[in-house]
Amino acid sequence: MKSKKNIQPIDFDLVEKWLENYCLDPLTTxxxxxxxxxxxxxxxxxxxxxxxxxxxxxxxxxxxxxxKKLVITALKPSTSSNKQKRVRTIQFPFEVINQKVTAHYINGILEVLISKSEKGLGKNCYITLP
Incomplete structure (x- = not known):
């Protein structure tokens, strides 16, 4: 029998503080x-x-x-050795894998949606873009 991992409730006050700090971080810019x-x-x-x-x-x-991480990688295929790889990693103050995560890409904008109430798979995985 598999043991279920206890899912911790999200501390929304902690998330608010994290958002504030993240937006003010000069490394983000x-x-x-x-x-x-x-x-x-x-x-x-x-x-x-x-x-x-x-x-x-x-x-x-x-x-x-x-x-607790969301990793977005963009890699343009190229015939030369000069590939344009860009990566951003966002560290959240909660387990992202325990939330439902969806994504879509329209007109040059990737939008990743992390549900506050719907549960996810509980494991590391790639999110498929439609």
Missing amino acids: QDDLTQFRIDLYETDKEWIVEALLNEYKSSDIKVFIED
Whole structure:
């Protein structure tokens, strides 16, 4: 019999503080300039991560969730050894793998939706882009 991992409730006050600190972090601005820009939003039902990736096609983009991290990788295929690989990792104050995560890519904007109430798979995985 498999043992179920206890899912900890999300401390929303901790998430609010994390969002505030993340937005004020000067390294975030540096990554926006050198990698690609991301914005974080919160609604009543979910957290939203938007990435500006207008140089890429959806097939060039990978979204991976690992424990408390969301990793977005964009890699343009190229015949030369100078591939344009860009990566952003966002460390959350909760287990992202325990939340339902979906993503879509339209007109150069990747939108990753992390549900506040719906449970996820509970394991590291790639999120498929439609």
